[in-house]
Amino acid sequence: MDEATKVRRACFAQLLPSALPDPKPAEAYAPSNIALSKYWGKRNATLNLPLNSSLSISLAEWGTTTKVTPIDGNQDEVVFNGTELDNHSPFASKMLYFTSLFHRDENIRFRIETVNSIPTAAGLASSASGFAALTQAMAKAFHLDLSNKTLSILARIGSGSASRSFWHGFVRWNKGIRLDGTDSYAEPISTTWKDFRIAILPIDVRPKSQSSRDGMNHTSDTSPLFSAWPANAEADCATIEQAITAHDIEKLGETAEANALAMHATMMAARPSLCYLKPESWIALETIWEARAKGLQAYATMDAGANVKLIFLENQETAVKELFPQANIICPFAHSA
Numbered sequence: 341m342d343e344a345t346k347v348r349r350a351c352f353a354q355l356l357p358s359a360l361p362d363p364k365p366a367e368a369y370a371p372s373n374i375a376l377s378k379y380w381g382k383r384n385a386t387l388n389l390p391l392n393s394s395l396s397i398s399l400a401e402w403g404t405t406t407k408v409t410p411i412d413g414n415q416d417e418v419v420f421n422g423t424e425l426d427n428h429s430p431f432a433s434k435m436l437y438f439t440s441l442f443h444r445d446e447n448i449r450f451r452i453e454t455v456n457s458i459p460t461a462a463g464l465a466s467s468a469s470g471f472a473a474l475t476q477a478m479a480k481a482f483h484l485d486l487s488n489k490t491l492s493i494l495a496r497i498g499s500g501s502a503s504r505s506f507w508h509g510f511v512r513w514n515k516g517i518r519l520d521g522t523d524s525y526a527e528p529i530s531t532t533w534k535d536f537r538i539a540i541l542p543i544d545v546r547p548k549s550q551s552s553r554d555g556m557n558h559t560s561d562t563s564p565l566f567s568a569w570p571a572n573a574e575a576d577c578a579t580i581e582q583a584i585t586a587h588d589i590e591k592l593g594e595t596a597e598a599n600a601l602a603m604h605a606t607m608m609a610a611r612p613s614l615c616y617l618k619p620e621s622w623i624a625l626e627t628i629w630e631a632r633a634k635g636l637q638a639y640a641t642m643d644a645g646a647n648v649k650l651i652f653l654e655n656q657e658t659a660v661k662e663l664f665p666q667a668n669i670i671c672p673f674a675h676s677a
């Protein structure tokens with residue numbers, strides 16, 4: 341077993357009972373999330389411990405449902421959106437590695453079926469909702485009644501942003517300072533903002549050229565701008581939390597947009613340069629900036645991909661649809677009281 345796996349296993353062992361009962365079939369759903377203040381850079385790559393806190397909005401019914409079923413035989417099975425995958429494919433091997441951290445027993449085999457409700461055409465392949473749903477399904481399979489805090493810590497080891505996918509609405513992932521990561525988990529921000537909207541502008545729906553994990557490591561290793569990022573991102577996270585509490589869309593939008601552009605600036609300055617944004621992403625940004633100069637109140641954010649996401653309130657929805665007829669609009673609080 342390699343060193344990183346030993347460390348991850350120790351982390352799981354600390355949070356799970358030493359002996360697990362026989363597993364049963366289980367299913368779970370987790371929403372995807374979009375960071376308004378980004379996670380970018382790690383203080384520990386083995387446990388995905390971030391250099392800065394981050395804050396996200398969950399995408400309600402846009403997410404992942406994962407079913408895990410214990411099976412006989414000597415092979416696990418992984419199915420993604422109805423297609424049986426080769427266990428050595430990147431997706432299947434990541435899922436299987438993660439489940440093995442959970443059960444620690446080489447003789448247990450699972451069939452893992454993952455269904456994304458996120459339209460493929462939206463270009464949002466979500467490792468966040470994927471790992472969150474898998475973590476929850478595995479906990480249920482082993483009859484464990486884990487708190488969302490514990491689930492958040494475990495899912496973080498699969499994918500950092502997954503730590504934020506255990507709640508609806510706004511969620512903050514506190515970076516924590518402990519070496520074992522037991523204080524690095526997400527928590528919900530108890531604010532309901534009924535007229536808050538997110539729009540996804542699909543720009544390039546093909547799989548990205550470089551994973552966010554690789555892009556993040558390359559940037560923190562080589563970008564001369566990176567040293568300015570963690571403190572700046574921590575401050576943005578605090579400002580955005582205050583703006584959420586005050587329902588101040590202007591402060592929230594301006595800070596989220598500036599935070600995303602700062603993250604992309606660190607990547608563009610990496611050596612060699614890394615740019616996930618495509619010409620169409622820049623055109624969308626120009627369009628938003630021009631419209632904003634004429635009064636539109638909508639702001640942009642982009643992750644490790646070309647697609648642009650917009651943040652605005654319901655009273656801007658008609659204007660946003662006119663400007664971007666292809667936009668997918670999400671109401672994150674549609675079902676909350």
Ligand code: PMV
Binds near residue numbers: 374467502552644
């Ligand atoms: O969780 P990962 O390893 O897919 O990284 C996510 C990185 C960003 O999406 C760019 C930012 C974020 O906070 O979600």
